[in-house]
Amino acid sequence: MPIIKNCIGKDVTIYADGSKIYDDLSQDYKHETVDHKSKEYVRGDVHTNTVEGSFSLLKRGIYGIYHSVSPKHLHRYCDEFAFRYNVRKATEEGKFNYALLYCNSRLTYNNLIAKK
Numbered sequence: 001m002p003i004i005k006n007c008i009g010k011d012v013t014i015y016a017d018g019s020k021i022y023d024d025l026s027q028d029y030k031h032e033t034v035d036h037k038s039k040e041y042v043r044g045d046v047h048t049n050t051v052e053g054s055f056s057l058l059k060r061g062i063y064g065i066y067h068s069v070s071p072k073h074l075h076r077y078c079d080e081f082a083f084r085y086n087v088r089k090a091t092e093e094g095k096f097n098y099a100l101l102y103c104n105s106r107l108t109y110n111n112l113i114a115k116k
Contacts, residue, residue, distance in 0.1 A: 015046050054085040076107075 001024060008014070010029065016022040018035040025031040032046040041047060058081040062069055069077050087095045 015048060015051075017048055054082070057081055057085050073112075 004025070005028065008029070013030040013032060014022075014025050015032050015034070016025070018033050018037060022031065022033070032043075034040045034043055034046055034048060042049070058078065061081050061084075062077060066077065083099070087098055090098065
């Protein structure tokens, strides 16, 4: 919950499956669920397909491209695959321009290998 509260605005509607671990979300957020146990996967606009698709892309990328990742740099891999997912329908030129627009820092080798 602390990570969710730190990263997600109060005006967001959270869609989740029927797992009990998400029950506390209703205290602070608009929270809608679909019940996979009852074979409910979509109800109107409520579904988990988007997050399942993006997470699947991340998992396939880690297993198929990188084979393993370190916890130290996991956020960088997540950023890469969030970018890939978000621009998946863009043209190559659009992807390139979008990447340039948001490249505002660099990771030096010393910072890459530095201990925490």
